[in-house]
Amino acid sequence: MWTRARGTQLVAAAAGLAITASACGGGGGTAAEGAEGVVSIGVIYPMSGPNAFVAEEMLNGLQIAIDEHNETSAGAPEIKLLIEDDQSTANTGVSAFQKLVDRDQVSAIVGPFNSDVAAAVAPLAETEGVPLIATGATATHLIEADRKTFYRANSGNGLQAVLTMQYVTEELGWERVGFIYQETDWGEDLRNISRTELEERGGTVAFDIAYPPGTTNFMTTATKIGGQDYDGIVVAALGGEAAPLVRQLTQAGVEAERIAGYSIDPDQMLENAGAEAIAGMYMSTPFDPWNDEFTNEVSKAFIEEYEGRHNSKPTLYAAQGNLAGKLIAQAVTIAGGGDRQAIMDALDENRPIESVYGKITLTENQDVEPPLLIQQFQADGTPVTIGRVSED
């Protein structure tokens, strides 16, 4: 017999079931053709979930590089991408990896994006001898593990955090800095390195606030900050979180000139937070598709192709995906096929590659370290590069 109490218990059970189901869903890749001369490359990106937009961008950039390879590299093996969705969760990432390696027998994998997913997948790739070219996955510990199969088409958090803190302390004169960061491997790692760098430079931490991924209501955070004494706020926020965060901070009276963000997508910031909220805010990024001064022939061609296909400028994520595609395409060409060890040997040859960041080679950590650009949003919301920092 139906009772409200029984109904309540059933609903609670279903809510639990829903949470579990959302964490356990699977992706939808297709089988490799297995045709002669075709190399299957797996892709593990968060095609659904909170980072789906990022994945879409990375895949768009990656696809351009692979299409370019397939159309122009006569004699080189054709590359076919097999895409799996990790939903930004480690368990699903592991399932995706197993599908690609056991069922599809891929030669290499591009991805994952999330550091915690990469942390779950990278040891398996090492055991199976599958080269993994992560895009994103910026957590420092991924490189510190010193795995032969782990490569990365971008710099780690370390470089970005150190160079950004160098800029805000030296150029902007910030001494008391507050941190607001996404409560993930990525956000915590950025916060930790930034904090250490700040303290080594004689600065102090004004406040330290974490938020769960997917948060859009930052009203209490904005109120809390109102009573604090700080010179600037460094924000590590992704996707749809960054715009409401900055908008609510400025509504609470925080000046945008006192906010700096890591790799925030400027188009999205302008569209979703509005020029008034972001004017004056700083951000650090290695990729600037807006200013000719910071583009080369490769990036110009990439931007043009991207705009033709998607009617918008590519984001940093698209640039990262494109570089990952160029790295794997070059390695497959050198290897002359899909042998995993041969592909790793080709990557390890470390030949220079013409990329959206200019001519670039892999570092000894098997990632890339393009110079970091510091941008500031103008009154109309457009980002202008005002500084360039590098380890040199």
Add this chain to the structure above:
Amino acid sequence: MIELAQQLLNGVVTGAGFVLMALGVTILFGVLKVINFAHGILYVLGGYIAFAFMSSAGLAYWPSLALSILLTGCFSALLYPILLRWLSGRDLGASMILTFGLAMIIEEVIRFIWGAAPYSIPSPLTANTVQLGPVYVNAQLAFAVMGSAVLVGLLILALNKTRLGLQIRALAEDQTMAEMLGVRVGLLSSVTWGIGGALTGAAGALIIPAYTLESTSAFHTAIMAFAVVIVGGLGSIWGTVVAGLSLGIVTALVDGYVLSGMNEVIAFTLLLLILLFKPQGLLGRVA
């Protein structure tokens, strides 16, 4: 003291948002004893419909809001004859599973049409904030609070003062008896689904301009709405109001003075306590 007042106000505003999000679940359960797991995605759909009319058709916010409420309501009403009437007489689990699957399908369709990028719905209000002495409130959310109060008032009025409301209450009390007395159960069930959908669509179009529009936010919305409904008492409108506001205030105070980002933890802790000590909810009736 000002900070405390501001955090309390943040809590009330957030809580009113929870109430608005949960009204659709309350009405559907209260009348039809159906658990709608597609609720979160209907909330998001309301936002996307308003966004589509504003960005593609160039309509202003107000007509887009009206169209969003109307279309989400119609879509929800059609779900009953097409899908949900087949569940009549089945246990609660069937409606949960069906609507959960439906939510995933709608989310994929939304992503197919609009992509995964977050969007914003421009607020029609010229001011960003409303100053109330030393404290302030986001203007769009203040408007959503008023909208929430109006919708609660209209719902209670409609249920208690109209013929349709009388029939809906009869359906809620005893479906067989209502049918014997001439109530067209199928049509009325469809209307109830429509009302639930319209309320949810209204919530989306009212609240989302203050944040960002993303298909992925449906899950969190659904979870918070269910927590509010369970804590308040399944099917109780006043219970939903009390639970929504309480949850908003408690989360704001914990967020502001104890630990950030604990919304869902607090919601589920309250839910657990309610299940243990008052399973019918704060204002729910014992069957």
